[in-house]
Amino acid sequence: MDQGGRPSPPSLNALRAFEAAARHGGYVGAAKELHVTPAAIGTQVKGLEAWLGRPLFHRLANGLVLTPEGRDVLPSLSAAFDALNGAVRAMRAVGRPRSLTVAALPCIAQLWLAPRLPDLQAAFDLDVTILTRDEQPDYARDLVDLGLYVGDAAPAGCTSVVLARDDLFPVCTPALAAGLRHPGDLAGATLLHDSVWRADWPRWLAAHGAGTLRPAREAAFSLYSVALDAALAGSGVLIGHRALVADALGGGRLVAPFGDRAVAGPPLRLIVPEGGEGMRLAPVIRWLSEGGEPGRRDGPPFT
Amino acid sequence: MDQGGRPSPPSLNALRAFEAAARHGGYVGAAKELHVTPAAIGTQVKGLEAWLGRPLFHRLANGLVLTPEGRDVLPSLSAAFDALNGAVRAMRAVGRPRSLTVAALPCIAQLWLAPRLPDLQAAFDLDVTILTRDEQPDYARDLVDLGLYVGDAAPAGCTSVVLARDDLFPVCTPALAAGLRHPGDLAGATLLHDSVWRADWPRWLAAHGAGTLRPAREAAFSLYSVALDAALAGSGVLIGHRALVADALGGGRLVAPFGDRAVAGPPLRLIVPEGGEGMRLAPVIRWLSEGGEPGRRDGPPFT
DNA sequence: CTCCAGGCCAAGAAAATCTTGGCCTCAGCC
DNA sequence: GGCTGAGGCCAAGATTTTCTTGGCCTGGAG
Numbered sequence: 001m002d003q004g005g006r007p008s009p010p011s012l013n014a015l016r017a018f019e020a021a022a023r024h025g026g027y028v029g030a031a032k033e034l035h036v037t038p039a040a041i042g043t044q045v046k047g048l049e050a051w052l053g054r055p056l057f058h059r060l061a062n063g064l065v066l067t068p069e070g071r072d073v074l075p076s077l078s079a080a081f082d083a084l085n086g087a088v089r090a091m092r093a094v095g096r097p098r099s100l101t102v103a104a105l106p107c108i109a110q111l112w113l114a115p116r117l118p119d120l121q122a123a124f125d126l127d128v129t130i131l132t133r134d135e136q137p138d139y140a141r142d143l144v145d146l147g148l149y150v151g152d153a154a155p156a157g158c159t160s161v162v163l164a165r166d167d168l169f170p171v172c173t174p175a176l177a178a179g180l181r182h183p184g185d186l187a188g189a190t191l192l193h194d195s196v197w198r199a200d201w202p203r204w205l206a207a208h209g210a211g212t213l214r215p216a217r218e219a220a221f222s223l224y225s226v227a228l229d230a231a232l233a234g235s236g237v238l239i240g241h242r243a244l245v246a247d248a249l250g251g252g253r254l255v256a257p258f259g260d261r262a263v264a265g266p267p268l269r270l271i272v273p274e275g276g277e278g279m280r281l282a283p284v285i286r287w288l289s290e291g292g293e294p295g296r297r298d299g300p301p302f303t
Numbered sequence: 304m305d306q307g308g309r310p311s312p313p314s315l316n317a318l319r320a321f322e323a324a325a326r327h328g329g330y331v332g333a334a335k336e337l338h339v340t341p342a343a344i345g346t347q348v349k350g351l352e353a354w355l356g357r358p359l360f361h362r363l364a365n366g367l368v369l370t371p372e373g374r375d376v377l378p379s380l381s382a383a384f385d386a387l388n389g390a391v392r393a394m395r396a397v398g399r400p401r402s403l404t405v406a407a408l409p410c411i412a413q414l415w416l417a418p419r420l421p422d423l424q425a426a427f428d429l430d431v432t433i434l435t436r437d438e439q440p441d442y443a444r445d446l447v448d449l450g451l452y453v454g455d456a457a458p459a460g461c462t463s464v465v466l467a468r469d470d471l472f473p474v475c476t477p478a479l480a481a482g483l484r485h486p487g488d489l490a491g492a493t494l495l496h497d498s499v500w501r502a503d504w505p506r507w508l509a510a511h512g513a514g515t516l517r518p519a520r521e522a523a524f525s526l527y528s529v530a531l532d533a534a535l536a537g538s539g540v541l542i543g544h545r546a547l548v549a550d551a552l553g554g555g556r557l558v559a560p561f562g563d564r565a566v567a568g569p570p571l572r573l574i575v576p577e578g579g580e581g582m583r584l585a586p587v588i589r590w591l592s593e594g595g596e597p598g599r600r601d602g603p604p605f606t
Numbered sequence: 607c608t609c610c611a612g613g614c615c616a617a618g619a620a621a622a623t624c625t626t627g628g629c630c631t632c633a634g635c636c
Numbered sequence: 637g638g639c640t641g642a643g644g645c646c647a648a649g650a651t652t653t654t655c656t657t658g659g660c661c662t663g664g665a666g
Contacts, residue, residue, distance in 0.1 A: 007434075342644085365632065631645105
């Protein structure tokens with residue numbers, strides 16, 4: 001007969017933390033998703049378990065496993081948070097009808113998207129937000145409209161459009177190129193590459209009969225655009241991604257010393273979350289997939 | 304090209320505050336629902352509007368009206384929170400499979416439910432939580448399994464079972480009853496009533512030809528059970544609710560001086576939220592609707 | 607055998623949230 | 637016309653929730 005003792009519901013944040021932890025199978029993944037530390041997730045989950053009166057996870061040495069109770073509860077909880085996410089997404093679309101958020105690899109953002117940005121904004125009157133992230137976002141949960149990544153397939157729950165092949169081939173200044181006739185000549189050169197793409201050079205060399213070549217020097221850059229700057233400055237030979245060095249090649253500032261001897265890499269893809277606002281964004285997607293040329297509008301982009 | 308500037312989603316609490324405010328058409332109602340002050344709701348809504356970049360409510364002098372944006376957004380948001388609520392409810396059921404939470408008018412809790420509670424708990428091995436509240440809870444949102452209120456109908460979204468008629472008729476100690484032959488004799492008595500049911504006496508008097516009667520004295524009690532105690536002590540004549548004075552009548556401690564001259568009031572109803580755990584609770588509901596006699600089990604109450 | 611990933615905990619810091627109390631505006635009503 | 641009450645707004649400060657830090661513990665992999 002407790003007068004005021006209402007059974008207060010658990011905090012929404014605790015529910016969200018548990019849901020994320022269960023989905024990721026651990027606190028670390030959940031923490032990353034929610035942009036907090038694993039300990040914070042742990043605290044929240046513990047609080048929820050206290051509210052419930054029984055554990056939701058079995059704590060094993062190497063991670064977490066849902067208890068039967070947790071397994072029973074998870075689906076409806078996940079569905080609810082998906083619905084909530086959808087509502088928030090719709091809300092943002094209502095609030096900023098002319099905004100577009102694109103997630104992309106830093107180098108793609110800088111070297112492929114940035115040059116096209118003015119035309120894109122002009123063509124559609126958009127406020128574009130660019131998120132540069134090394135990993136693809138979770139399109140179902142993050143407030144991201146489109147992704148721009150290289151890969152052989154779209155992540156689950158997304159469709160994709162191939163925007164450009166992304167062949168690999170060496171590029172350098174014309175001056176350096178003069179001394180490069182055969183792949184073997186690279187042994188005397190400085191090879192430039194992006195540190196997250198350290199496999200690029202070995203792949204190309206192996207494909208062109210120089211798998212055992214040990215270059216005179218190497219230089220790794222954590223940002224591809226810095227590596228590109230180095231190549232432009234004549235510091236060495238960069239393993240070029242076609243989509244990213246096209247500009248420099250077109251202007252003649254860089255050349256491909258070995259011509260069309262390329263190896264194919266995963267293409268540059270425009271990632272489109274399914275079930276999202278595909279409708280609203282269709283003209284933008286078309287524009288991008290047609291190469292980003294301005295002034296190609298069939299009608300008003302938004303209705 | 305903002306590196307870390309992710310478009311952080313709005314806080315879950317802000318979303319909930321807005322949803323409640325929109326549903327109630329004002330901060331006051333929402334504040335009551337969420338057990339905070341209206342100012343807190345206002346702050347949250349303002350924060351959400353700031354995140355959105357546009358207002359969700361038109362502020363009128365006498366209240367709030369949703370803007371078109373707000374109206375667009377509300378349905379999906381409400382649906383999401385309904386889903387979340389359902390998940391929480393399911394969670395609690397998983398965590399405490401033998402618990403039952405009943406909301407009831409204080410007087411009903413005390414005078415009708417409390418006497419039956421031991422048998423109920425014994426019959427079903429339940430942990431019963433009783434919430435005494437003057438107003439019916441929001442069954443869709445509060446963590447309440449059943450309600451016990453008088454009324455002519457179940458609230459929206461609920462079904463109900465009539466547990467007992469709730470006729471009104473005067474009751475008093477046998478000693479006092481000796482002086483009461485006709486309704487008119489009440490003019491010389493002290494009339495007892497519950498302050499939230501101040502209409503009871505006038506209704507009965509009007510129905511029995513004493514509409515203009517002005518009693519010698521009146522006494523109002525904020526708790527019906529206290530009024531009942533007063534009647535038991537011989538302080539006056541209580542306007543009795545059949546469901547609540549049955550015990551005292553049965554024991555002979557009170558009598559009905561005018562016999563079966565009663566007026567019908569809204570019956571006592573057991574409120575059962577739809578779509579909830581009707582299944583799980585079916586045996587309990589049957590037991591209660593059969594008058595709360597113990598030992599009438601067809602099978603295990605929970606599966 | 608050592609290292610590492612991943613979880614746990616406690617203490618303190620930071621942030622979100624709530625309350626208070628005063629102000630303003632309007633509608634309804636003397 | 638002036639009063640009154642409902643309902644919203646705001647700022648300041650208190651409170652509660654949530655997060656981080658840093659150290660500890662465990663079991664599996666190299």
